[in-house]
Amino acid sequence: MAGIELRSVSKTFVMTGTRALAGVDLSLRPGQIHALVGENGAGKSTLARILCGFETADSGQLLVDGRPLTFGSHRDAERAGIGFVPQYGMLAEGLTVAENLALGHEPRRCGFLYDRRRGRAQAAQLCQQYGFSLHVDAPVASLAAAKKREAEILRAVARASRLLVLDEPTAVLSEAESHHLFDLLRQLQDRGLAILYISHRVKEILALADNLTVLRDGRVHGTRPMAGLDECSLAELIVDSSACLTLPTANATTGPSAVVLELTDLVVRGRGADSLDGLNLTVRSGEVVGVTALGSNGLETLEAVVSGRLAPDSGSVRLAGRLLASWPPERLRSGLLAYIPSRREELGLCLAATVSDNILSKAVHGISAAAYAWGAEPVRLAGRLLQAGSIRARLHSPVASLSGGNRQRLVTTRELDLDTPCLLAANPAQGLDSAAREQLLLRIQARRDAGAAVLLLSADLEDLAAIADRAFVLYRGQMRPVDPAQLADGTGTLARLLTGGA
Structure with a gap:
């Protein structure tokens, strides 16, 4: 046959x-x-x-x-x-x-x-x-x-x-x-x-x-x-369950307040369609600000700049009142900026290390040397995180043995467990099944409602339509505001909004 x-x-x-x-x-x-x-x-x-x-x-x-x-x-x-x-x-x-x-x-x-x-x-x-x-x-x-x-x-x-x-x-x-x-x-x-x-x-x-x-x-x-x-x-x-959930979009508790993340006159040259040209953006405590792009142009550059991996040619990035570059890396990663990267294998995981080592990599500074050497406290904490993220894995298995969805769950669970004033989430739902995606978006909303400033970068317009309080599109290196509710209609509506059409 x-x-x-x-x-x-x-x-x-x-x-x-x-x-x-x-x-x-x-x-x-x-x-x-x-x-x-x-x-x-x-x-x-x-x-x-x-x-x-x-x-x-x-x-x-x-x-x-x-x-x-x-x-x-x-x-x-x-x-x-x-x-x-x-x-x-x-x-x-x-x-x-x-x-x-x-x-x-x-x-x-x-x-x-x-x-x-x-x-x-x-x-x-x-x-x-x-x-x-x-x-x-x-x-x-x-x-x-x-x-x-x-x-x-x-x-x-x-x-x-x-x-x-x-x-x-x-x-x-x-x-x-x-x-x-x-x-x-x-x-x-x-x-x-x-x-x-x-x-x-x-x-x-x-x-x-x-x-x-x-x-x-x-x-x-x-x-x-x-x-x-x-x-x-x-x-x-x-x-194998009801997956048609409705996510609440508006923050009905405190609403946005103090500015946590501020990008001012940001310029990144020499990256073609991914360049940035005088970009300005503020993200306040208690809000989700979503950013997308036609053709994804500029999203990777913006992610690299806000995460501290790329220095802009001019302009500034301020986090919690200080220039981003002035924060010590250890303090930035463990206490100020939770970061879900779009390239999880390269930037979010050590594939040769164990599940336990990866999921605890941001929490080790809160565990004493004696407790870590004894082993009981790390095992308890790692087990709690695996359960919270519904991650199907053994603690001592290499991360390389996990499925793509479980790798993504590991990164998102680790980062969302951090009590940081700012969350940078880049394509956070990639590779997740529908139920896991809904749970992830609910957890991001919970971080917002707890007072975090959330910058959501996503090529998936449905993610922004579901949870963004404000939304922008990167267009020719600059930000243009759009109504989050209109993003669910797809790129055709988005293109018309950008070009001034009805």
């Missing part, structure tokens, strides 16, 4: 004792978009990695057009016509976009030398063919997160002749960038490609998918066509 199938596939990670998959069956047919959904830690990414040769199943079969195959590596999967957009970036940061696109399939001259000119030409042709505006000679390390994601998608599309697997592909993409991806996926579907789409975003799945498989605790809970599903019923399938 044409297509790709998994039969009775099981996988257990011996190091942690985690059973990721148990007897999973999945059938992917040419010309269909098949959604794979489930709560954080359900086994979705493990299944994708088995399909694409990055993991080996303990038992079961993988069949391509009815023939059993065993993939020894992702190169074997690519040779079988399977392309993969992973949840975590896998580009070589030190290489250019063109070199990354060619990696493993390099054009040669004289039989062994990399033909750089042909590689650049092929990369430019791919960009033109699929409508991506990537500078092929740019080092990947210099790209914004959304552009890195586009390069990852383009590389996978170039490899996929039978199956394209996408694991949370829109996590850092703006709505406009996401719609471009959806158009591309429909074109590939029309050409007969099978597509496996993994996402927690209900609206995306409803708009794209033909069929749906639900995973729960590593087992298939059901496979069905999308017909008859709406947002609420799909969300309930994913989390």
Whole structure:
């Protein structure tokens, strides 16, 4: 039978004792978009990695057009016509976009030398063919997160002749960038490609998918066509409970008061569309100020400046009445600024360290040396935080063994537990299932109601519409105010607001 199938596939990670998959069956047919959904830690990414040769199943079969195959590596999967957009970036940061696109399939001259000119030409042709505006000679390390994601998608599309697997592909993409991806996926579907789409975003799945498989605790809970599903019923399938909650948006307790975070005439040059040009913004105690951008332009730069990782070319950032740069780093991170970064693996976690060490990294200064050496107090505190964040993990397991959603929960739980006057949250709900997202937004609102000043930077307009008291859009390096309630209507309304349309 044409297509790709998994039969009775099981996988257990011996190091942690985690059973990721148990007897999973999945059938992917040419010309269909098949959604794979489930709560954080359900086994979705493990299944994708088995399909694409990055993991080996303990038992079961993988069949391509009815023939059993065993993939020894992702190169074997690519040779079988399977392309993969992973949840975590896998580009070589030190290489250019063109070199990354060619990696493993390099054009040669004289039989062994990399033909750089042909590689650049092929990369430019791919960009033109699929409508991506990537500078092929740019080092990947210099790209914004959304552009890195586009390069990852383009590389996978170039490899996929039978199956394209996408694991949370829109996590850092703006709505406009996401719609471009959806158009591309429909074109590939029309050409007969099978597509496996993994996402927690209900609206995306409803708009794209033909069929749906639900995973729960590593087992298939059901496979069905999308017909008859709406947002609420799909969300309930994913989390096995009512997920259609209504978040209160207005702060009915104290309202905003003293200025905690103040950006004045902020200028950052030389970053193209991500530059800032005379930006001014204040965030007061007891309010959530949301910022988005058309095409996400400038959000990463603003995050880097407010977190203290990037010094502006001119202008100032003041936190709690002092210049941000004047605060000692230890005092800034543990007592003044809670920070949920958009790039959690790079900026929010130490993947080689344990779950316990990561979740306690901001709390160690409040534990005496004797108590830490004895061990009981750290274990108690770490256990409380894991329970508060509904994190499925063992304290002494490496963070690298966690699912993407549980990694995000770990970072958000650690940061929201800090009693700081300011919270910087950048794309905080990325990778979370619908129930976890609702709980996270409620916790951010609780920090606001307790008097924190919250700066929410998000490419997801729904996050801002749900909890922002005031909202702004970054447009040509400057802030423009918008009504948070209108953000729920999407980027079309946002574009009209920016350009003065009705």
